[in-house]
Amino acid sequence: MKLSTKHLLGIKDLTRDDIQLILTTAEQFKEVLQRPVKKVPSLRDVTIVNLFYENSTRTRMSFELAERRLSADVLNFAATTSSAAKGETLLDTVNNILSMKVDMVVMRHSASGAPHFLAKHIPAAIVNAGDGINEHPTQALLDAFSMREKLGKLEGLKVAIIGDIMHSRVALSNMYLLRKMGAEITIAGPPTLIPKYIEEALDVRVEYNLKKALQWCDVANVLRIQLERQNQPLFSSLREYNLAYGINRRLLESLGKEIVIMHPGPINRGVELDSDVADGPFSIVLNQVENGVAVRMAVLYLLAGA
Amino acid sequence: MKTILSGQQLALTVKRLAHQILENNASLQDTVVIGLQPRGIFLSDRIVNELQILVTGGKIEYGKLDITFYRDDVRKSLHIANSTDIPFSLENKHVILIDDVLYTGRTIRAALDALLAFGRPSKVSLCVLIDRRFSRELPIQPDFTGKTIDTIISQKVKVCWKERDEVDEVVLI
Numbered sequence: 417m418k419l420s421t422k423h424l425l426g427i428k429d430l431t432r433d434d435i436q437l438i439l440t441t442a443e444q445f446k447e448v449l450q451r452p453v454k455k456v457p458s459l460r461d462v463t464i465v466n467l468f469y470e471n472s473t474r475t476r477m478s479f480e481l482a483e484r485r486l487s488a489d490v491l492n493f494a495a496t497t498s499s500a501a502k503g504e505t506l507l508d509t510v511n512n513i514l515s516m517k518v519d520m521v522v523m524r525h526s527a528s529g530a531p532h533f534l535a536k537h538i539p540a541a542i543v544n545a546g547d548g549i550n551e552h553p554t555q556a557l558l559d560a561f562s563m564r565e566k567l568g569k570l571e572g573l574k575v576a577i578i579g580d581i582m583h584s585r586v587a588l589s590n591m592y593l594l595r596k597m598g599a600e601i602t603i604a605g606p607p608t609l610i611p612k613y614i615e616e617a618l619d620v621r622v623e624y625n626l627k628k629a630l631q632w633c634d635v636a637n638v639l640r641i642q643l644e645r646q647n648q649p650l651f652s653s654l655r656e657y658n659l660a661y662g663i664n665r666r667l668l669e670s671l672g673k674e675i676v677i678m679h680p681g682p683i684n685r686g687v688e689l690d691s692d693v694a695d696g697p698f699s700i701v702l703n704q705v706e707n708g709v710a711v712r713m714a715v716l717y718l719l720a721g722a
Numbered sequence: 723m724k725t726i727l728s729g730q731q732l733a734l735t736v737k738r739l740a741h742q743i744l745e746n747n748a749s750l751q752d753t754v755v756i757g758l759q760p761r762g763i764f765l766s767d768r769i770v771n772e773l774q775i776l777v778t779g780g781k782i783e784y785g786k787l788d789i790t791f792y793r794d795d796v797r798k799s800l801h802i803a804n805s806t807d808i809p810f811s812l813e814n815k816h817v818i819l820i821d822d823v824l825y826t827g828r829t830i831r832a833a834l835d836a837l838l839a840f841g842r843p844s845k846v847s848l849c850v851l852i853d854r855r856f857s858r859e860l861p862i863q864p865d866f867t868g869k870t871i872d873t874i875i876s877q878k879v880k881v882c883w884k885e886r887d888e889v890d891e892v893v894l895i
Binding site: 417418437440441443444445447448451452453454455456457458459461462486717718720721 | 788790791792793796797799800801802803804805806807811835836838839840841
């Protein structure tokens with residue numbers, strides 16, 4: 417058994433079996449991470465470059481840790497401190513790196529489709545670590561892993577995805593993945609942040625009332641309001657957003673049921689999540705971060721062997 | 723197809739291996755048993771059962787180890803991992819490593835490497851049901867052997883367990 421694809425560009429290209437295989441392999445890596453020595457020699461002959469054209473804390477550190485735990489050799493590249501600032505093209509940069517015998521590229525880019533472009537032109541395996549407003553596949557995989565770990569299954573699970581759906585690559589990857597695995601999805605947020613025709617396109621439900629969405633769901637995946645991607649204001653103020661779509665302890669307690677709260681980070685405290693929820697008993701935000709390393713180890717391991 | 727061990731012989735061999743392990747490690751003080759995933763587990767389950775009957779008082783520490791991530795051929799072909807479950811430290815323990823067939827020795831090489839992630843054992847012994855001698859690619863030998871056989875590379879040893887294959891037997895194909 418192996419993955420049906422040579423790259424991980426998006427969840428869109430994965431089959432149900434691929435997703436299942438990644439999640440099961442990640443379980444074994446999670447056990448590895450509990451050992452006194454948290455490192456295995458699987459990829460000791462593999463060199464991986466982390467190509468980050470956009471800022472990142474969690475994802476970059478998580479990938480780097482995953483690579484090191486697999487004994488791979490790691491190169492780091494940040495656009496701001498490199499020759500990309502002198503105007504070198506993406507393809508030139510990557511070809512130069514690859515001529516130093518690099519086997520895999522983990523890449524984040526602000527342009528949607530950048531890893532797909534690269535995949536057509538270079539021989540190395542590519543892992544998309546987030547491209548523009550398109551996909552962030554490893555985030556969706558670690559979200560699914562965390563949901564399955566917490567609630568035991570994905571099939572039939574009711575997941576609400578809340579907030580800035582329009583600009584969120586996390587939301588798109590999550591929707592692809594959860595629909596493939598048989599979960600039900602409701603997206604909630606202000607109409608200006610929800611794309612038109614999304615119900616038909618992705619087979620999800622739309623709900624503009626936050627409380628109704630929360631009452632319906634088992635899990636709420638709360639997204640970050642991405643101020644850096646908004647060219648024009650789509651809601652009047654952060655304070656207004658918080659009043660209509662922010663989640664606080666009192667709202668959760670008024671639901672009469674327990675739901676799991678997730679967030680891909682970084683959290684805008686007091687905007688989409690209040691601190692009493694982000695740090696509260698229903699939040700699995702830090703479990704998500706922990707699981708991220710195991711899931712990324714699984715992805716890299718499976719792609720290196722393919 | 724040739725039968726190497728019948729069901730009855732297999733049962734006796736398992737009993738003998740358990741006795742031999744005990745003979746060399748009286749009362750199993752500071753000894754732990756580790757079965758190798760996936761197929762060594764059927765043998766290690768039975769040996770641990772036998773040992774548990776023979777050693778009254780005290781539970782035998784028993785773990786399962788998967789060596790997939792320690793293989794030396796990761797990039798040649800992809801292998802799917804099974805679960806590892808070693809809920810205790812191996813520091814200063816005598817580890818009895820159990821697998822069904824010893825062939826090239828590469829699996830055991832990987833297992834020795836993997837064990838170190840759980841502490842530094844004082845000693846590691848190897849117990850196998852079938853030893854295909856003359857096929858070794860590494861200098862690794864068993865300490866407890868069910869049966870030694872001479873085979874050529876084109877032959878295959880198949881170990882069947884009631885739990886999975888409905889019969890207990892070892893055959894040469």
